[in-house]
Amino acid sequence: MKSKADVVVIGGGSTGTSIAYHLAKLGADVVLVEKGYLGNGSTFRCATGIRQQFTDEANIKLMKYNIERWKKLSEELGYDINFKQTGYLFLATTEEEVEAFKQNIKLHNKFGAPTRLITPEEAKEIVPLLNADEFLAGQWNPTDGKANPFKTVFAFARKAKELGAEICEYTEVTDIIVENNEVKGVKTNRGTIKTDVVVNAANAWAPIINEMAGLDREFIPIKPYKHQLVKTEPIKEGQIEPLVCPPAWNDSYVIQDGEDGGILCGTGLEYGPTYDMTPTYDFLREVLKWATRIIPALKYVHVLRQWAGFYAKTPDSNPAIGKINYIDGFYIAAGFSGHGFMMAPGVGEAIAELIVKGKTHVPLDWEWYDPHRFERGELRSTAFQIG
Structure with missing residues (x-):
């Protein structure tokens, strides 16, 4: 040294x-x-996701720039980091959420992020396994994505x-x-x-x-807060490519791993402050409840792994x-x-x-x-x- x-x-x-x-x-x-x-x-x-869909100017601008950096990063570093622009899809369950999505989209578009409002039918086309009947609209940005950490x-x-x-x-x-x-x-x-x-x-x-x-x-x-993920066995590529999240469902989300096709599932169950990274059964039960409601077919897929990490949170x-x-x-x-x-x-x-x-x-x-x-x-x- x-x-x-x-x-x-x-x-x-x-x-x-x-x-x-x-x-x-x-x-x-x-x-x-x-x-x-x-x-x-x-x-x-982490869950590998990369998005511009924030609700304030500073984070949107910074992430708009970051998306451009991510697109060129494999070439710049001389190593394939498996960045894919598979999008982020947020889903509304109430009219109030739909109105909030419309305001978000105006802000995103103002700073160059191509987010748009889509119908449940369009969401189903993007995510064929989606339980689209429970949703009123989607907030969709196809240029968001994921990479291999x-x-x-x-x-x-x-x-x-x-x-x-x-x-x-x-x-x-x-x-x-x-x-x-x-x-x-x-x-x-x-x-x-x-x-x-x-x-x-x-x-x-x-x-x-x-x-x-x-x-x-x-x-x-x-402060360190414990957040967790589960990962399933691989499924057919392209079935759940974007990160899919209905915020009203405890900020739960699913996203297909860009490497092996397994599904990463998370939910907003938070523990802490703590440096403990022991996975919990409470989380497993909670995340599977929401994940199988978003994508009913996940009821028939095996969970392979569960782990914990930190959100290092400021106030x-x-x-x-x-x-x-x-x-x-x-x-x-x-x-x-x-x-x-x-x-x-x-x-x-x-x-x-x-x-x-x-x-x-x-x-x-x-x-x-x-x-x-x-x-x-x-x-x-x-x-x-x-x-």
């Missing part, structure tokens, strides 16, 4: 590896440290290393060296790295890193992204509240450009994601979250 670097990135998920790659691409000498193996926190446990993290890390970055797995941070409110280094279980810049991309563990730098853990109140479910004003050289990109994987390409690029160039061309609203908003009591509108 290097004893000196321009930047140390803490956290080896999709956000951290994206930041490391983009920094290395800009010529910075980078070391990424991860206390376990790459992706072992939230990234490898394992391949994405591997591709970011591999390309970062090709560009000169050092990736250190099983390297746990034990302290951040701060002198006169300036970053001076990072202490780990494998030694000390001298650096003037640290990026806290530890997501659910970000408050612990903040505390090491001398900040209060509640300065950015990120408004929007991430904290940017510079920490109290400590020169200390940056954060954490608290993504279930949206870190989909946002990773653009966020990594924006943070890297901010560090190296002092500004970014990425349409990331720094004020919206300002890490200092919580201490001022300035919560944003809650980011639209499912599962």
Whole structure:
């Protein structure tokens, strides 16, 4: 492990590896440290989805940009991450939801996201196994999609290393060296790295890193909440390609895995705050109730796996992204509240450009994601979250 670097990135998920790659691409000498193996926190446990369908300007704009990045990412990284634009389909069960969908669509269209309102019959054409009779309308964006989180993290890390970055797995941070409110280094279980810049991309563990730098853990109140998924045996490709979600049904969703054809099923049953990742029977019972109502044919499909991960949530479910004003050289990109994987390409690029160039061309609203908003009591509108 290097004893000196321009930047140390803490956290080896999709956000951290994206930041490391983009920094290395800009010529910075980078070391990424991860206390376990790459992706072992939230990234490898996510449901693979990538969407523009939020309910606020900042997230829509950022994700519109991210979709364009995702489309080119396999070619850029020299490795197929299996990004597919299979769409997101939200389904309304009441007239009130239909009206809300119409307002959402106006906002999406205003910022270039091609979302449209569709009939239950059209939804059935998109998802042949859908129980369309229970729904009044759909909110459909065919340019949303999914990608393989394992391949994405591997591709970011591999390309970062090709560009000169050092990736250190099983390297746990034990302290951040701060002198006169300036970053001076990072202490780990494998030694000390001298650096003037640290990026806290530890997501659910970000408050612990903040505390090491001398900040209060509640300065950015990120809490880990356990969310779970089940996966079924493979079914015929193309039967449930989009992510399908009736929000009124406990934010439950189903999506076909882009690799093997199994169906990933989630629901809005949340546990925490907790770092425990033990799957629960309560979740299994709840998720199957809703999944088989959305897609009745799933009653005849076997469940193969169940696992848990984290939504590292802030009070408004929007991430904290940017510079920490109290400590020169200390940056954060954490608290993504279930949206870190989909946002990773653009966020990594924006943070890297901010560090190296002092500004970014990425349409990331720094004020919206300002890490200092919580201490001022300035919560944003809650980011639209499912599962």
